[in-house]
Amino acid sequence: MKEVKIYDSLIGNLNEDLKNVLIKIPLHIKGKVEEIRLKKEKPLMIYYEGKDYFVTKTGNLSKDMSKGIIVGENHIVSTFQLISNYSPYAYLEEIRNGYITITGGHRVGIGGKVVYGNKGIENIKNISSMNIRIAREKMGISDSLIPNLIKGKKDFFNTLIISPPQCGKTTLLRDIVRNLSNGTITSNYEGFKVSLIDERSELAGMYNGVAQKDVGLRTDILDGCLKSDGIIMAIRSLSPDIIAVDEIGGKRDVDAIHEALRAGIKLIATIHGSSIHEIREKLSMRDIFQEKIFERYIVLDRSKGVGTVRELLDGNGKSIPFIKGA
Known part of the structure; x- marks a missing residue:
């Protein structure tokens, strides 16, 4: 029911006509919707x-x-007014x-x-268009991974999550950060101080x-901050044990990673990709692989739904x- 409530609350940000249609979709689908897509003079779409x-x-x-019901200009204009609080x-x-x-x-592209x-x-x-991505938490999806990512009570293996788009990498990263920050008695480690660089306000x-x-509990958030800038800011002022970032790739990101190390x-x-071999071929990542900076690789796909862990590699x-847990 929680996932349904998230959906029902979200569509309250939409034009009244669209909201009245979207509230009627089948109950069992509401909790699965990942995106609502509005395009001027095109049919209303959902993605799940x-x-x-x-x-x-x-x-x-x-x-x-x-x-499909056609999305008109008035639907776009009034929805934009609502999401921007006029x-x-x-x-x-x-x-x-x-x-x-x-x-x-939730993020509206x-x-x-x-x-x-x-x-x-x-x-x-x-x-002319809006892509509404529904942010859903899946607490516990990282529980089975955590014991393989930590060393003792206060150390952590540098970890890279490799995933194609829309396979749950952000959701998994968020849950790993939560677990690392809070600590758990069952996994026998204390919580880490985490600096979360949330460039696109998704995490x-x-x-x-x-x-x-x-x-x-122990996470400091730098919201809307470039990854490269955020890493340097965290080093200088937040004294983190761990820095967490989403979607690395550019040279500036790699340079900042070296500063953190x-x-x-x-x-x-x-990082976006489908395998460790694909990532190794990216020019900006070659030094990182040659230096063996990352000690753990988590590779995702959608074979059993969003967030499926296909491989855990050293x-x-x-x-x-x-x-494999939840």
């Missing part, structure tokens, strides 16, 4: 379990696009990055006319200075057996 569906005016789901300029920094984070930590200025992107106008889902997601700080990060790429 790896497939798109068109939403009819009665709230039924169809693969026939002709049966004050888009208050969200301009996020809008420049292509999204708005709303209550609950925005499509439209990108306006450039002297300092780069200044705004997105004439909004903690900060809203008005409050984390909407549980990322642990020189400071004796452990790392957990994610720093040499050898498989580590573990009991």
Whole structure:
């Protein structure tokens, strides 16, 4: 029921006509919806379990696009007003990055006319589409992994989560951070001080200075901060045991990672990819692999649903057996 309540609460941010349609979709699907997609003059769509569906005016789901309710300009305009609390300029920094984070930590991606200025992107106008990604916590999904990621009571293996898009890497990272931060008696380790660099406000889902997601008792959050900047800031001022970042890849990220390692700080990060072999071929990651910075690799796929752990590997790429939990 919790997942259904999250869905019902979220659609309260949408245009009244759309909300009245989306509230009617089958109950057992509400808790599974991953995205709601609004595109001007196109059918209303939802995405769950790896497939798109068109939403009819009665709230039924169809693969026939002709049966989907058409999203009009008024639907887009009023929904944008609602998610920005009728004050888009208050969200301009996020809008420049292509999204708005709303209550609950949900992220609304925005499509439209990108306006450039002297300092780069200044705004997105004439909004034409919105992709609403529902942030769902899955507490406990990392429980079976944790014993393989820690060394004794106060040490941690540098860990990289490798995952294709929409396979649950952010959800898994969030739960690992929560577990590391809180500590557990059963796994016989104390909580770590974690600095979470949440560049796109997806991990903690900060809203008005409050984390909407549980990322642990000992976690400091740098929200909306570039990964490379956040890592350096954390080193200088937050005295973390572990730094957590989502979606590394650029040279600046790699340089900052080296700074953290020189400071004796452990790392957990994610990267887009389908295998350790694919990641090794990325130019920006070659030094990291040659230096064997990461001691654990978690490889995800969707073979048994979002967040399926396909492999757990050590720093040499050898498989580590573990009991697959929730």
